[in-house]
Amino acid sequence: MKKRIRIGEFLVEKSIAAISFASLACIVLIFVFVFREAAPIVDSLLAPRPTSASTPTTDSVPGVGASESYGDPGPSESYGDPGPSESYGDDSSSRTGTDTASTGSAPLAPRSAPPPPPAARAPGAGVGLDNLAGTQWQPVGDHPKFGILPLAAGSLKVALLAILIAAPMGILSALFTSTFAPRWAKETMKPVIELLAGIPSVVIGFLALVSMASLLQDIFGLEYRLNALLGGIAMALAVIPIIYTLSEDALAAVPKSYVEGSLALGATRWETNLKVVLPAAIPGIFASVLLGVGRAFGETMIVLMATGNAALLSWNAVEPVRTISASIGAEMAEVVFGETHYTVLFLLGALLFAFSFLLNAVTELFVRDRLMKKFGGAT
Amino acid sequence: MNKAWKGRAVAVATGGSAFATIGAVVWILATIGIGGWQNLTWEFLTQSPKQGMTEGGIFPAIVGTFLLVLLMSIAGVPIGTVTAIYLNEYVGRQSKVGRGIRFAVNTLSGIPAIVFGLFGLGFFIQFVGGGIDRIANHGQLVWGQPNILWASLTMAFLTLPVMIVSVEEAMKNVPGELREASLALGATRLETIWKIVLPQSASGILTGAILAISRGAGEVAPILFTGAAYFLPDLPDGLTSQFMHLGYHIYIMSTQSPDVDATRPIQFATTFVLLALTFTLNFLAVLLRWHMRRRAIR
Numbered sequence: 001m002k003k004r005i006r007i008g009e010f011l012v013e014k015s016i017a018a019i020s021f022a023s024l025a026c027i028v029l030i031f032v033f034v035f036r037e038a039a040p041i042v043d044s045l046l047a048p049r050p051t052s053a054s055t056p057t058t059d060s061v062p063g064v065g066a067s068e069s070y071g072d073p074g075p076s077e078s079y080g081d082p083g084p085s086e087s088y089g090d091d092s093s094s095r096t097g098t099d100t101a102s103t104g105s106a107p108l109a110p111r112s113a114p115p116p117p118p119a120a121r122a123p124g125a126g127v128g129l130d131n132l133a134g135t136q137w138q139p140v141g142d143h144p145k146f147g148i149l150p151l152a153a154g155s156l157k158v159a160l161l162a163i164l165i166a167a168p169m170g171i172l173s174a175l176f177t178s179t180f181a182p183r184w185a186k187e188t189m190k191p192v193i194e195l196l197a198g199i200p201s202v203v204i205g206f207l208a209l210v211s212m213a214s215l216l217q218d219i220f221g222l223e224y225r226l227n228a229l230l231g232g233i234a235m236a237l238a239v240i241p242i243i244y245t246l247s248e249d250a251l252a253a254v255p256k257s258y259v260e261g262s263l264a265l266g267a268t269r270w271e272t273n274l275k276v277v278l279p280a281a282i283p284g285i286f287a288s289v290l291l292g293v294g295r296a297f298g299e300t301m302i303v304l305m306a307t308g309n310a311a312l313l314s315w316n317a318v319e320p321v322r323t324i325s326a327s328i329g330a331e332m333a334e335v336v337f338g339e340t341h342y343t344v345l346f347l348l349g350a351l352l353f354a355f356s357f358l359l360n361a362v363t364e365l366f367v368r369d370r371l372m373k374k375f376g377g378a379t
Numbered sequence: 380m381n382k383a384w385k386g387r388a389v390a391v392a393t394g395g396s397a398f399a400t401i402g403a404v405v406w407i408l409a410t411i412g413i414g415g416w417q418n419l420t421w422e423f424l425t426q427s428p429k430q431g432m433t434e435g436g437i438f439p440a441i442v443g444t445f446l447l448v449l450l451m452s453i454a455g456v457p458i459g460t461v462t463a464i465y466l467n468e469y470v471g472r473q474s475k476v477g478r479g480i481r482f483a484v485n486t487l488s489g490i491p492a493i494v495f496g497l498f499g500l501g502f503f504i505q506f507v508g509g510g511i512d513r514i515a516n517h518g519q520l521v522w523g524q525p526n527i528l529w530a531s532l533t534m535a536f537l538t539l540p541v542m543i544v545s546v547e548e549a550m551k552n553v554p555g556e557l558r559e560a561s562l563a564l565g566a567t568r569l570e571t572i573w574k575i576v577l578p579q580s581a582s583g584i585l586t587g588a589i590l591a592i593s594r595g596a597g598e599v600a601p602i603l604f605t606g607a608a609y610f611l612p613d614l615p616d617g618l619t620s621q622f623m624h625l626g627y628h629i630y631i632m633s634t635q636s637p638d639v640d641a642t643r644p645i646q647f648a649t650t651f652v653l654l655a656l657t658f659t660l661n662f663l664a665v666l667l668r669w670h671m672r673r674r675a676i677r
Contacts, residue, residue, distance in 0.1 A: 009569045013469070020465035022458050023543070024483040026536050033501035034494065172396035180393055191665075192401050198661040199407060200597025202626040203650055206633050210643070211410055237407075240400055270386040291489065298491020300600040301626075305634060325493045325600075332497070332604045337505065349497040353490060360489040364482055 034353055037346035045129055132344070137311035137322065139331060139341045146344045148351075150313040154228070154321035158303055159296040161232025161317060162239050166296075167289050169236070170243030174285075178251040179273040190248070197241035205305035208234035213306070220318070226308035228321040234306045238299060239292040246291065250284020251277060287367040294359045298352050300325040324348050408654075415651020418644040424652070432610060432632070433642055437649050442614050443527070443622035444656075447602070448592045450531030451538065456588050458535070459542025466543070467550040468572055488540035492600035499533030499605040500525075521619060528618040530606030537601055538591035545590055549583020549671060550576060586667045593660035597653065599626040609635075625653040 134147030173193060177186045212234065213225045222229075254277050262272040278285075308320025309330065328345050335342040422436055429435030462480070470477035508522035508529060516522075553576050561571040577584075599607075608621035609631055615622045632646045633639065 006567075009567055012569055016461050016465050017469065019458060020462040020480060023462060023487055023539055024480055026539065027483050027486055029502055030490065030494065030498045033506065034497050037497070037501045037505070169396045169400055172393045173400050176393035176397040180390055181397070189397055189401060192404055193397070195658075195661075196400070196404050196407075198593065198657055200599070200626055200653060200657060202597065202599045202629050203411065203654055204407070206629050206646065206650055207407060207410060209633055210646070237403060240403075244400070268382065268386060270389045271382075274389055294489050294491075298493065300491065300493040300603075301630060305630065325491060328493050328497065329600060329603050332500070346497060346501065349494050353494045356489050356491055356494070357486060360486045364485055 030353065034346060034350050038343055038350045041132075041340075041343045041347050045132075132347075135313050137327070139344070144341065146340075147311075148324075148348065150311040151322055151324045151327055151348065152351075153313055154307070154311070155297055155323040155325065157228050157317065157321055158231045158235060158307060158323055159293060161229060162235035162296040163289065163293055165233060165236035166239035166243055166292055170240045170288070170292070171247050171285055173240075174244050174247035174251055175273065175278065178248050179277055180269075193244050194241055196237065197245070199237075201238055201299060202301045202305075204234050204237050205302040208302065208306035222318050224308060224318065224320050226306055226320055227318045228307055229317045231303050231307035231321065231323075232317075234302050235296050235299060238302060239296050242295055243288045243292045246288030247281070247285045250281040250288070253284065254280045283367050287363045290359055290363045290367070294356050298325055298356055300329045304329050324352055328352075411647065411650050411654055414644075414647035415654075418648040419651060423645075423648055427612070428610060432636055433638065433645075437623075437625065437628060437645075437652065439611060439614055440623040440625045440628045440649070441652070443607075444596050444625045446527060446615060446622060447531050447534065447624060448595045450528065451534045451595050452588055452592060454532055455535035455538055455542055455591060456584070459539055459587060459591070460546050460584055462539075463543050463546035463550060464572060464576075467547050468568070468576065484540045484543050487536075492537060492598050493603075495533055495537045496601040496603055496605055498536070499529055499601060503529040503532055504605065524619075525604060525606040525621060526619045527606050527615050527622045530602045530622070533601050533605050534595045534598065537598065538594050541591045541594055542587040545587030546580060546583050549580035549586070552583075552671065553579040582667050582671045586664045586671070589660050589664045589667070593657045593664070596660070597626055597657050599624070599630055602627060625649060625656070629653065 131146050132148055134145055135149050136145040136147045137150050138145040173189075177189050177193075181189065208230055209226070213230055216222065216230050216233070217225050258276050258280055259272055262276040263269070267276070303321075303323045304326040307323065307326065309322045309326055310320040311322040311327075312319055328348055331341070332345050335345065424436055424441065425438050426436035427439055428437070462484075466477055466480060470480075504523060504525060508524065512518060512521055512523040557575050557579070558571055561575045562568070566574070602624060606621050607624045607627040611621060611623055629646060629649050632642050632649065636642050
């Protein structure tokens with residue numbers, strides 16, 4: 001009797017161990033299955049073939065395209081074509097006559113019928129490295145162009161703008177509530193700022209699209225209603241709580257003795273806060289900014305709704321952009337499984353995954369370890 | 380003199396940032412609150428969309444969201460709890476296994492939501508669903524397409540870290556003396572966990588579930604192509620149906636509806652409902668945590 005219970009317990013304990021490896025397994029599964037779907041592209045790259053599609057690389061031509069064709073809600077039995085909305089239509093005017101020979105009759109109208117493709121291409125057909133490294137993203141058409149460059153540049157642009165706004169705001173707010181603010185102010189301000197973390201990103205995207213866009217356009221007299229700057233500002237709202245919360249933790253973990261020592265030596269309060277507390281918390285603050293970058297790079301709904309989604313390659317911060325994540329979100333619902341476009345979208349997803357994984361590994365192994373050593377495990 | 384000015388400048392810069400952030404929060408809440416409240420009616424909550432989605436309510440979206448988080452919790456809560464038990468009760472803080480799993484959990488929480496969507500498509504729909512169809516349905520498409528089950532499981536993976544961290548926090552608060560007393564009385568390790576540790580950390584499990592549900596209700600990116608639908612005349616009637624979702628409804632209505640301006644009241648009211656839902660859940664979690672901490676101190 002006793003022995004049987006022990007065997008049962010042994011089994012239960014083993015299964016507890018097995019299940020708890022689920023999160024590890026999950027990472028591996030994500031890795032395997034996202035890369036698996038992207039594999040045909042990699043294959044076709046490793047086995048080079050003569051590519052017919054020669055990309056015109058005149059830089060005077062803005063490589064827009066196809067921006068009006070996305071956003072079909074995917075499989076649904078709805079009323080006819082939802083039609084490109086006003087919000088995405090802004091950039092259609094900038095579609096100039098690039099290579100009219102090839103994409104003259106591209107099926108650009110939104111498709112409402114779910115599965116049937118307009119023209120099913122052979123999997124992996126005609127995607128060479130020169131196509132992927134090109135400067136144009138025009139995945140729909142007779143000669144699809146899968147240039148990742150404008151999308152990567154778009155993601156970087158929005159993430160950079162978001163961090164440039166969110167990092168100072170988040171860190172300074174954290175410094176205020178953890179050092180300067182009186183106790184009552186701290187206890188009311190902290191939960192309010194953390195409330196921001198609970199707002200779903202689709203809500204922030206909606207507000208950016210509906211009210212912030214016109215406000216920004218009126219203030220700065222912008223040409224486009226939806227642009228990278230708007231996306232950056234909206235994204236900053238999603239990133240601030242991450243940077244704020246983690247910076248606050250780092251600042252609070254600085255030993256009291258540092259502060260007391262500094263004050264005893266005759267430093268004023270702001271000198272202590274700025275020159276003693278802040279430098280001591282730098283590793284944690286750095287980690288918070290890195291995590292913020294990761295969030296800004298991968299966030300989908302905000303950029304999908306607020307940036308205008310035109311794959312332009314430019315330095316201008318007030319032009320529409322299309323990011324990697326937005327491309328996946330907007331186009332995946334209407335591609336044909338196994339087709340080139342589908343594979344390229346998975347390749348983009350694999351890029352996002354690799355980026356966030358690396359970023360997290362750096363934060364985890366490098367920054368956290370240093371922080372732990374510095375304060376002897378005070379975190 | 381110079382120093383005093385610098386001090387004042389620092390105070391203004393830090394205080395200004397903090398108040399600006401708070402201002403942003405207040406602005407968001409006020410805009411949604413005012414815009415949503417005046418369009419919120421009982422009919423809006425209990426009816427289906429009508430007239431080409433320009434009128435009517437969001438009842439199917441509310442039901443869809445509810446079913447999504449329900450299925451997600453059924454899958455995610457046990458896995459999250461068991462993982463937390465293992466991390467907290469079986470492996471040491473500094474052991475290789477513990478560190479490895481913790482690293483995986485942290486990584487998981489940093490992976491963009493859209494990548495989870497791709498994973499759901501590649502793994503659940505194509506591999507698992509497609510596999511079931513090939514074996515059981517002679518290649519007929521039943522499971523190998525977007526549906527509410529695959530969307531929920533994808534969401535469960537996404538919210539796993541939230542769950543694990545929350546349960547672990549609760550288990551850390553259970554005093555070691557209780558475990559030792561139980562073991563000294565002859566209980567096995569598993570009995571101790573089942574009868575002492577788990578009941579003591581029940582509120583932590585609840586908090587984790589609530590936080591996960593709040594996250595799951597608000598995330599849209601993972602369900603964009605794993606099961607959410609633009610419009611469905613009927614409610615989901617099985618695991619293989621698609622569903623409507625509050626967040627997806629906001630996205631669709633504000634970017635793709637036939638007349639974006641005419642449906643603005645619907646968009647605001649839907650956003651209001653979603654925000655009210657997530658805030659209520661978060662508030663509940665905060666209350667539970669507060670209760671937990673107070674009990675831990677005593």
